[in-house]
Amino acid sequence: MHPSTTAALSLRRYGASRGSHAHDHFQILVGLDGVLELEVEGRGRRVGAGDGWVVTPGERHDFESRAGSRCLVLDTAQDLWAQCAGRSPMAPQLLSLARYLALCVTQAPPPAAALHHAPALLLEAWGPSVPNGRRRTIDWPALAAWAQAHWHRPLSVADLAAVACLSPSQFAQRCRDEQGMAAMQWLRSQRLQQARQLRSSGLGAAETARRTGYRSPSALTAALRQR
Known part of the structure; x- marks a missing residue:
C-alpha cells in the first residue's frame, strides 16, 4: 500500500508465521485482542489490547503472534505522526475507539464519516502532537x-x-x-x-x-x- 495524502484504515489478523518488511509511509498499530510481537530495527515491542505503536517510514520491522491477535491498522503519509514515534498513546479510551473503528471497517458499506475522521481521532489519542507547547x-x-x-x-x-x-x-x-x-x-x-x-x-x-x-x-x- 502506498498512500499519498490519504490514509487507509484496516482490520488485520496476525498469526504464528513470522513476517518482516518496511514501507514508505507511517503505520499505526492499535491492539484489539491477543498480543502482537514486534521487533522494530532491533527493538522489541508488544502490542496488546489497548496498546499502540507507530512504525515510521523505512523502519524494518518483524512481527508475529504465536496465539493470534487482531490490530486496527492505519497506513498514512501524514507527517504529524513523526512526533508520536517512540511513545505509546496516552488516551485511556483508545481501546474503545479502536473497537468502534474496527466495527466500522467491517460494515458494508463502511460509515464514511467515521473513516474520514478516524486519522485525526487516533492522532489525538496519542496526546499532544507537539511537545513543549509548540504548535505545528x-x-x-x-x-x-x-x-x-x-x-x-x-x-x-x-x-x-x-x-x-x-x-x-x-x-x-x-x-x-x-x-x-x-x-x-x-x-x-x-x-x-x-x-x-x-x-x-x-x-x-x-x-x-x-x-x-x-x-x-x-x-x-x-x-x-x-x-
Missing part, C-alpha cells in the same frame, strides 16, 4: 486547495480539522488565532474568493456557481454583491 504550522494554502476540490459537498469545521489532523475545537481556535476569523467564515471567504476569480476570468454565473457549490447562480450573485 497549518498549511493554509494547501487546506484552501483541498476545500476548493470539495465544494461539491457541504463542508464543516470537523472536515477541515480532520484534514489538518486537529480536533474541531483546536482547529477553530487556530483559525481565530492565525486567520483572524471563525473557521466557517474562513471557509466562506475561500469559496467566495474562488468564485470571484472564476467570474473575472469570464466564466458564466451558472458554471461558477456549480464549481464553487452555490445552490444557484442567483445565490452566487447575491453573495458577490453582499461581499
Whole structure:
C-alpha cells in the first residue's frame, strides 16, 4: 500500500508465521485482542489490547503472534505522526475507539464519516502532537486547495480539522488565532474568493456557481454583491 495524502484504515489478523518488511509511509498499530510481537530495527515491542505503536517510514520491522491477535491498522503519509514515534498513546479510551473503528471497517458499506475522521481521532489519542507547547504550522494554502476540490459537498469545521489532523475545537481556535476569523467564515471567504476569480476570468454565473457549490447562480450573485 502506498498512500499519498490519504490514509487507509484496516482490520488485520496476525498469526504464528513470522513476517518482516518496511514501507514508505507511517503505520499505526492499535491492539484489539491477543498480543502482537514486534521487533522494530532491533527493538522489541508488544502490542496488546489497548496498546499502540507507530512504525515510521523505512523502519524494518518483524512481527508475529504465536496465539493470534487482531490490530486496527492505519497506513498514512501524514507527517504529524513523526512526533508520536517512540511513545505509546496516552488516551485511556483508545481501546474503545479502536473497537468502534474496527466495527466500522467491517460494515458494508463502511460509515464514511467515521473513516474520514478516524486519522485525526487516533492522532489525538496519542496526546499532544507537539511537545513543549509548540504548535505545528497549518498549511493554509494547501487546506484552501483541498476545500476548493470539495465544494461539491457541504463542508464543516470537523472536515477541515480532520484534514489538518486537529480536533474541531483546536482547529477553530487556530483559525481565530492565525486567520483572524471563525473557521466557517474562513471557509466562506475561500469559496467566495474562488468564485470571484472564476467570474473575472469570464466564466458564466451558472458554471461558477456549480464549481464553487452555490445552490444557484442567483445565490452566487447575491453573495458577490453582499461581499
